[in-house]
Amino acid sequence: MELLEQIKQAGVVGCGGAGFPTHAKLNCKVDTFIVNGAECEPLLRTDRWLMRCRAAEIVAAAGLCGGAVGAGTIYIALKEHYTRAAEALEQAIRDQRSPVKLFRLQNFYPAGDEQALVLEVTGRVVPPAGIPLDAGAVVSNAATMSAVYDAVQGEAFTQKYLTVTGEVARPVILRVPVGTPLLECVEAAGGTALNEYRVLCGGPMMGKLYTMEEARRETVTKTTSGITVLPPDIPLVRERETPLRVTLRRARTACIQCSRCTDQCPRHLSGHPLRPHMIMRKLAYAGDIRDVLEDKDLLQAQLCSQCGVCEVYACPMGLQPRQVNVFVKGELARAGLRCERTGGVWTPEEARQWRKAPSRRMAVRLGVGKYYDYEIDTLLTPEVSRVRLPLKQHIGVPAVPEVKAGDTVVLGQRIAACPDGAMGAHISASIGGVVMAVDDAITIERGNI
Ligand code: SF4
Ligand code: SF4
Numbered sequence: 188m189e190l191l192e193q194i195k196q197a198g199v200v201g202c203g204g205a206g207f208p209t210h211a212k213l214n215c216k217v218d219t220f221i222v223n224g225a226e227c228e229p230l231l232r233t234d235r236w237l238m239r240c241r242a243a244e245i246v247a248a249a250g251l252c253g254g255a256v257g258a259g260t261i262y263i264a265l266k267e268h269y270t271r272a273a274e275a276l277e278q279a280i281r282d283q284r285s286p287v288k289l290f291r292l293q294n295f296y297p298a299g300d301e302q303a304l305v306l307e308v309t310g311r312v313v314p315p316a317g318i319p320l321d322a323g324a325v326v327s328n329a330a331t332m333s334a335v336y337d338a339v340q341g342e343a344f345t346q347k348y349l350t351v352t353g354e355v356a357r358p359v360i361l362r363v364p365v366g367t368p369l370l371e372c373v374e375a376a377g378g379t380a381l382n383e384y385r386v387l388c389g390g391p392m393m394g395k396l397y398t399m400e401e402a403r404r405e406t407v408t409k410t411t412s413g414i415t416v417l418p419p420d421i422p423l424v425r426e427r428e429t430p431l432r433v434t435l436r437r438a439r440t441a442c443i444q445c446s447r448c449t450d451q452c453p454r455h456l457s458g459h460p461l462r463p464h465m466i467m468r469k470l471a472y473a474g475d476i477r478d479v480l481e482d483k484d485l486l487q488a489q490l491c492s493q494c495g496v497c498e499v500y501a502c503p504m505g506l507q508p509r510q511v512n513v514f515v516k517g518e519l520a521r522a523g524l525r526c527e528r529t530g531g532v533w534t535p536e537e538a539r540q541w542r543k544a545p546s547r548r549m550a551v552r553l554g555v556g557k558y559y560d561y562e563i564d565t566l567l568t569p570e571v572s573r574v575r576l577p578l579k580q581h582i583g584v585p586a587v588p589e590v591k592a593g594d595t596v597v598l599g600q601r602i603a604a605c606p607d608g609a610m611g612a613h614i615s616a617s618i619g620g621v622v623m624a625v626d627d628a629i630t631i632e633r634g635n636i
Contacts, residue, residue, distance in 0.1 A: 212325060229547070233412050244336035391415065446462075452496060500544045
């Protein structure tokens, strides 16, 4: 079976972000293939652990994927202080006589944003509203390479490596079946001493925050890279839980138009015409947002990556330009307005080189600085008795169930399929057992089969 078909059959999707199906992403020709090992979200350690402990697998998969897309240059990009991961990868490259090279990044946020990474590695700007392919590159995450390696060995993508950190007794790396309840992961890390807490799924900059009640219903998906237990009284939680009407009222009344949000915006600094301070200004003057939706500055909100640098790091007034952009993007989508992909050559701002936001400072401002230096080396593989696998776990269409309640399934058996010709990924059983329910997810309970 050829590589892309092996990846498709295994149901591999990008582990680092929206979960783009990997077989579709690699179905192209480019000159540069980049493995994203930046892990730029503060607190997460999964990719670092994988690059150190599965270095040979990641190097092998990078070589295969780079070859599949016809890349003359294959990089694994990681931060310069990931020394143990770099040593392991260099050893694997030597052992395999691999053409893969390492690219060292400074410790800034968001180094792992695909567009920032392409710019760092190739010096090319991904055009506004474009994707790395438009700049002759494909970017895939280090954890995705680990899953690709397993796919080539005939293993379906059913197990997730993830970091569990924050207010837990023992921060760890877990390897758990997809569909494991989030709170079982917290328990596997020794549980928390907090009576009231929040659960952050993903990193502190862009992850999704859940209340305790919400977290009880959530499970690990193919895109879950980390779980952080947080106290409720830190800036990260306070800001995320601020109602939108309050955010918009503050934006209208307190913005001093200093333009620091624009000056620090990674997308603006890469040469894109995104100016968050202008979006704030236009919104403040508009009686109704619908009156200004077609304004060119508002349309540029679609170029926003939602990285959060503007609100966590830049704004001296504690405003939330990112949340404003999310609101504007929603209104633009409702009105059917799109910022069109633009050709041409784009040049980064000269100031970009000294305006990179330091990762540690971001963590401190969010109130999670105390977890920043945790050494997380231990891997645990807890036994999980029940999993709930959502049919839609990532970008694309939901998978269509191929099993019904009462069926017996074995580990790795396909239980839901992506329809022919659609963008999506197959789902396989992450434990062996009995199918208990099929609704918008497939629930399996472990059995002796
Ligand atoms: S979140 Fe803010 S800093 Fe990040 S891309 Fe959007 S406007 Fe720029
Ligand atoms: S940094 Fe804050 S105060 Fe300054 S222009 Fe941007 S939103 Fe307004």
